[in-house]
Amino acid sequence: MDHKSLRAKTQKGAQILTGRFRRFFSELGPGLITGAADDDPSGISTYSVTGAAFGYQPLWTALFTFPLMSAVQIMCARLGQVTGQGLASLIRRRYPRWVLWIACALLLVANIVNIAADLGGMAGVTQLLTGINAYYWTPIYALFLVGMLFWTSYRSIVRIFKWLTLALFAYVAAALLAHPDWNAVLRATFIPSVQWTPAFWATLVGILGTTISPYLFFWQAAQEVEEEEAQGRVTVEQRKGASRRELSRSRNDVLTGMFVSNLVMYFIILTSAATLHAHGKTSISTAQDAAEALRPLAGDGAYWLFSLGLIGAGMLGVPVLAGSCAYAIAEAANWVGSLEVHPPLAHGFYGVIAVAMALGLGLNYAGLDAVRMLFWSAVVNGVLAPPLLILVILLTSRADIMGEHRNGPWLRGLGWTCAITMIAASLLMLGTSFNS
Incomplete structure (x- = not known):
């Protein structure tokens, strides 16, 4: 074969691969966004604290949580696709009102604390990069994100969010720059170990809470409904039912999103373990601390990647937190609720977004420690998630x-395993705290 034919064949192969990738990426949507939003600043702080405190030891949790979180989000996606309704709407129709409003209250408490922590985390990292006090950055981020949700269509938001997921791969690059001990990494990844201490169990609850968060349940189901409405299925009857092809595509979307989420989690723990823990810096509080400590240990590249990745994660995570509050309350109250509907036609829905963001912003100025909120908001999620998961x-x-x-048996089994694991971890956290 001459060089011209070989070059033509290579170009054709590259075009085919590029076309397949574009088709695959174009079919990704709610699952990818949900998975990426899972790695919000609170999650990044939790993983950073974990790696700094315990080194490589908790890396096995990434493999352990992947099937559990995937099963839960597949259930939520199927719920939205098959019924044509969101999670809160189904709870309203099938259970007493007290069950509905307790579920919404659990979600609101967890989300508002999480919004506060994430806004504070983004502002704190921006202060590191610019030297301008976080006091000024927090409301700027809050107003910008509210404006995006109010004045951008659902389709535009999906496109923006899909590209924002690329920011999370900064953590993979940061981990490679940290030069980890790969033998120790492999052992910790495939050989689980635990410490029977309050700190370890609180960290495990935080990991479970930030990977299997209540807001993701409501967001995933609601986004599947939005996807169907975007295709012209505007009534519940039109949206009911789903083909095997649609369910298969949704499953691939969810698995891709959960894989991205856990990959990022794994490399953040690895980065903190290889740099901070390895050099005796075991008592950081947040991702800001991790970013600041990385600079002398792993260089400016790792510092900038870690910091910018956190801001990108917040730009994705905070709108999902506020949006899931709005979907839940709108569905519970039977209001019009959609990011595709303009604010004057869905004032209740957008009002919830504004109030949730305002309360989150207010917590940052209420004298609460936004730094500590980043980690403890994940623990709150871990404690509050099991009732909603059930x-x-x-x-x-x-x-x-x-x-x-x-x-089926597999999904049901993984779901109950997840709920029991989260309850057991919370009880062990409380038990070891009382006995210490």
Whole structure:
């Protein structure tokens, strides 16, 4: 074969691969965004604290949580696709009102604390980069993100969010710049170990809470409904049911999002372990501390990647937190609620977004320690998630709701394993705290 033919064949192969990648990426949506939003500043801080405090030891949690979080988000996606309704709407129709409003209250408490922590984290890192006090950056970020949700269409938001997921790969690059001990990394990844201390169990609850967060349940189901509405299925009856092709595409979307989420989690823990823990810096509080400490240990490149990655994660995570509050309350109250509808036609929905952001912003100026909130908001999520998770499992296991698409043994088993694990970790955290 001559050089011209070989070059033509190579170019054709590259075009085919590029076309397949573009098609695959274009079919990604709610699952990818949900997975990326999972790595918000609170999550990044939790993983940074974990790696600094315990070194490589907790790396196994990335493998352990992947099937659990994937199963939960697949359930939520199928719930939205098959029923054509969001999670809160289904709870309203199937359970007493007190169950509905307790579920919404749990979500609101967890989300508002999380919004406060994330806004504070973004502002804190921006202060590191610019020298301008975080006091000024916090409201700037809050107003910018509210404006984006108010004045940008759902389709535009999806496009923006999909590209923002690329910011998270900064943490993979930062880990490579940290020069980890790969033998120790492999051992910790595949050989689980724990410490029977309050700090370790609180950290594990934080990891579970930030990877399997209540707001993701509501967001995932609501976004599946938004996707169907964007295709012209405006009524519940039109949205009911889903083909196997649609469910398969949604499953691939969710698995991709959860893989990205856990990959980022893994490399953040690895980066902190290889730099901070390895040099005796084991008592950091947040990702800002991690970024600042990285500079002399791993160089300016790792410092900038870590810092900019956190800001990008916040730009993705905070709108999802506020949006999931709005979806839940709008569905619970039977209001019009959609990012595709203009604010004057859905004032209740957008009002919830504004109030959630305002309360989160207010916590940053209420004398609470925004630095510590980043880690403890993940712990709050871990404690509050199990009751909502149990509702998701019960709803998706009912034949009268899901028909032939109700949970099979594997999904049901992983769902209950997840709920029991989160409850057990919370109890162990409390038990070891009282005994210490």
